[in-house]
Amino acid sequence: PEAGGVSFETLLEAILDFAKLNIVGLDVNELSPPYDLSGASTALACKIIRELLLAIN
Secondary structure (H helix, E strand, C coil), rough: CCCCCCHHHHHHHHHHHCCCCCCCCCCCCCHHHHHHCCCCCHHHHHHHHHHHHHHHC
């Protein structure tokens, strides 16, 4: 999450568009839970992974 950044809803729309492609894998980069003191970035990464897996299933 970034102040003034892309909202989860906007990102979800993009994820659903990506799901139309032939996706065969995904990576989560630049996430470091020890530095995510509030847990917000980790929670968002988990939501994104969940939505991608549901969309490409």
